[in-house]
Amino acid sequence: MSRLFGSVRARATLGATLVVAVALVAAGAAVLLSLYSNLTEQAGTEAERSARAVAADLAGGKRADQLSLDDDDRPVQVVADDGxxxxxxxxxERISGTGTSAVRPQEQPPATADPGTGTGSGSGDDDSDDSGESGDDDSGDDDSGDDSGHGSGDDDSAGATLQPGEIAEEASLTDGSATIDxxxxxxRFAKVQVEVPGQGTYTVYAGGPLAAEQNAVSTAQTVMLIGFPLLLGVVAGVTxxxxxxxxxxxxxxxxxxAEITASEDLSRRVPEPATHDEVARLARTTNETLAALETSVDRQRRFVADASHELRSPIASLRTxxxxxxxxxxxxxxxxxVEDTVRLQRLAADLLLLARLDAGERPTGTRVDLAELAREQAAGRTGVSVDAQSLEVAGSRGQLGRVLANLLDNAQxxxxxxxxxxxxxxxxxxxxxxxxxxxxxxxADRERIFERFVRLDDARSRDEGGAGLGLAIARDVATRHGGTLTVQDAPTGGAQFELRLPLASKGP
Incomplete structure (x- = not known):
């Protein structure tokens, strides 16, 4: 398992699948919440519409027992001010989530006449029989009026007082359940208050079914539970x-x-795809690295062979x-x-310096006056003249002195x-x-002479002690100091070697 998920391919597939899974879960949750909210709001709107329709009938003068509430899927309750x-x-048959759990209405007394409209016909007939009873009825009417006023007082304490025939503008919504048939x-129950003329404040509860919301949410959940794994499988497979x-x-x-490493054949190259992406650039860089490595190894092999050859002559001569x-x-x-010993000593010193340069030895930051160094290296040499301007560079005084000495040796x-x-x-x-x-x-030979162990006149150079390393060392040192060393025609017709080095920065 660890080996499987150790591959870039497996990790990329797993990462993409996890990202898509998180996105799908988040999107699915958002869809379900939005669907639930919209459908619940729709059920609440339907419930409020039904409650207001019943409240409108009550406000229009219908008694509670005259209301038509035979809609089988819309539970409705009308509750008086006293509950x-x-x-x-x-x-x-059963209801919860409203103001009362009662499902059977209680019988209501006849409506009380409004003040100033006279009494009912029943009261007029009883006047001839018993005036005291008529007085009792009047007293009862007064009590009824007091009760109505008390109900209005309760409304005032709960909120804004409704006028007779007025329906409350605000409706509250609650969730509940009911059993019908x-x-x-x-x-989703809507609660709407209405002020019924002569009867007080009634509260109408009407329910809007949530079955559509529940079915829609359930269907969406089922689709997601089936579709999401399939989609994740497709994403994983495609990735x-x-x-x-x-x-x-x-x-x-x-x-x-791996094959190049096993065979140690640095002449081989990796395949380069015919694209322009990162993989193609990686292949090209790898091949460039292999070419540089091959060149370096070949150079080292030639160096060892040439060094062995150069060392063999003075050692053999000295032994003889x-x-x-x-x-x-x-x-x-x-x-x-003595001459062979000195030649051997110089060759060993040259080889040691080249080895240090190949190892990446960096020059020190010492400030060196080139004019002073040129005069120092030219001192004691026959036929050498110096015309020098005092200029300072940063580097190794010993290595730069070796460059000038090698150039003067070659020129002489x-x-x-x-x-x-x-x-x-x-x-x-x-x-x-x-x-x-x-x-x-x-x-044609102006670059070749800077290669190691290269001599344009082998016989004469060997006789005079040259091993073909002086100019190679001079160029390597110049490069390490951030400069260049080239050769061109001299004004006098010979060769002119030109060393260019960056000037040392001025101190604070």
Missing amino acids: TLVAASENL GDQADY WLVTGRALRPVEGIRSEM QLEVAAAHPELLDLEGA RHARAAVTVAVRRDGDRAVVQVADDGDGVPP
Whole structure:
């Protein structure tokens, strides 16, 4: 399992699937909440419409027992101000979530006549029989009026007082359930108050069914539970295929690199896809790295071979002279032995310096005066003149002195009579020119002479002690100091080597 999820392909597939899963869950929850909210609001609107229709009938003068509440799927209750149920749907068997759980209305007394309109006919007939009873009726009417006024007072304490025939503008909504004709269901109940003339404040409760909302939400949940896993499977499969196709060139690069490592054949190259994406750039960079590595290894091999060859000559010569001297002391060539020893010492020093440069040794930040260094290296040399401007560069005094010494050695080796050294400034660079009046360097060989162990005149150079490392060392040191070393024709007809180095920054 750890190996499976250790691959980029598996992690990409898992990551994409998780992201899509989170997005789907969030979107699904938002859809369900929106659907539930909209349908619940729709049920509340229907419930309020039904409650207001009943309230309008009451406000228009209908008695509670005259209301038509036979809608089977709309539970309705009409509650008096004292909490008495005065009307309800005919088949209502149980209800919850409203002001009362009663389902059977109580019988209501006859309506009380409005003040100033006279008494009913029954009261007029009783006047001839018993005036005291008529007085009692009048007293009862007064009591009824007092009760009505008391109800209005309650309304005042609860909120704005409604005028006779007025329906409250605001309706409150609650959730509950009801059983109608044996069928139980959930409803959204609307509560609307109405002031009935001569009867007080009635509260109408009407329910809007939530079955559509519940069915819609249930259907949406079912679709999501089935569709989301299928969609996630499709996302995982597509991501797996796409990442596999995208990473196929990477696997080709990896397998080829493994074979190159096993065979140690640096001439091989990884396949480069015919695209312009990151994988193609990776392949090209890998091939460039392999080419540079191959060049470096070949250079090291040639270096070792050439060094072995160069060391063999002075060592063999020195050994021969010592063996002869051991057998015949009188034949000892002391000067030749010293010369071979010095040559061997110089070659060993050159090889050591090249090894340090190849290892990435960086020069120090010492400030070096090139004019002073040029005069120091030219001192004691025959036919060498110096025309130098005092300029400072940052670097290793020893390595820069070695560059000038190598350039002067090379110039004297090929000059006919004179060697000139000039130090001048060119913008932000210090320029050192070493020129001779010899035969010069052919244009075709002007880069080749900076390669290691390269000598244009092998026999003469070997006789004079040259191993073909001086110019290679000089260029490597110049490069390490951020400069350049080139060769061109000298004004006197020979070769002119030009060393360019950045000037040292001025101190604070």
